[in-house]
Amino acid sequence: DQQVKQNSPSLSVQEGRISILNCDYTNSMFDYFLWYKKYPAEGPTFLISISSIKDKNEDGRFTVFLNKSAKHLSLHIVPSQPGDSAVYFCAASGSGFNKFYFGSGTKLNVKP
Amino acid sequence: EADIYQTPRYLVIGTGKKITLECSQTMGHDKMYWYQQDPGMELHLIHYSYGVNSTEKGDLSSESTVSRIRTEHFPLTLESARPSHTSQYLCASSEGDQPQHFGDGTRLSIL
Numbered sequence: 001d002q003q004v005k006q007n008s009p010s011l012s013v014q015e016g017r018i019s020i021l022n023c024d025y026t027n028s029m030f031d032y033f034l035w036y037k038k039y040p041a042e043g044p045t046f047l048i049s050i051s052s053i054k055d056k057n058e059d060g061r062f063t064v065f066l067n068k069s070a071k072h073l074s075l076h077i078v079p080s081q082p083g084d085s086a087v088y089f090c091a092a093s094g095s096g097f098n099k100f101y102f103g104s105g106t107k108l109n110v111k112p
Numbered sequence: 113e114a115d116i117y118q119t120p121r122y123l124v125i126g127t128g129k130k131i132t133l134e135c136s137q138t139m140g141h142d143k144m145y146w147y148q149q150d151p152g153m154e155l156h157l158i159h160y161s162y163g164v165n166s167t168e169k170g171d172l173s174s175e176s177t178v179s180r181i182r183t184e185h186f187p188l189t190l191e192s193a194r195p196s197h198t199s200q201y202l203c204a205s206s207e208g209d210q211p212q213h214f215g216d217g218t219r220l221s222i223l
Binding site for chain 1: 116118121143145147152153154155157160162170171202204209211212213214215216217
């Protein structure tokens with residue numbers, strides 16, 4: 001049973017606008033959440049993370065929001081750039097950081 | 113910069129062959145992982161290791177096996193490849209509470 005879900009397989013956004021990627025999870029024991037970015041023919045690369053003790057974490061153009069009661073997190077990219085076009089994976093882990101559960105990814109296309 | 117390497121990058125091979133996918137990391141990470149991913153699907157953990165001589169099966173059942181004789185090396189072996197093994201295989205490593213670093217993957221195609 002999939003514990004981390006990304007229900008939007010794709011998203012298209014105009015350059016300069018905001019991109020919002022969403023992720024839902026089912027396991028209330030998860031307390032660490034990450035976003036990875038993946039270009040074709042490359043492995044995923046870590047983008048940003050958030051601990052369950054926070055509801056927001058910001059790094060430059062990237063902000064992750066966590067709503068624990070809704071078991072929902074989102075990644076905001078502002079402003080979006082064509083180089084942001086990639087597949088974005090959401091992942092979650094419990095304490096111990098030993099096993100990570102991934103969503104199926106959202107393919108973001110930022111149009112110039 | 114993460115240093116984790118997977119070889120081969122692409123492999124097309126016939127049914128019944130024995131295959132070993134290589135994964136090496138130079139960061140001295142204790143934890144290493146193998147994921148299997150089909151197009152448009154989530155990454156499924158198939159094997160992981162917390163250190164030398166430690167290996168565990170992941171949540172997705174796999175006919176592959178792994179070994180961890182050295183910290184830096186975590187090869188995955190299929191004794192007899194079948195078309196159902198066609199997939200992308202991603203290796204990752206991590207240390208403590210840090211995010212995983214991934215290799216570029218092996219795209220395996222069994223004819």
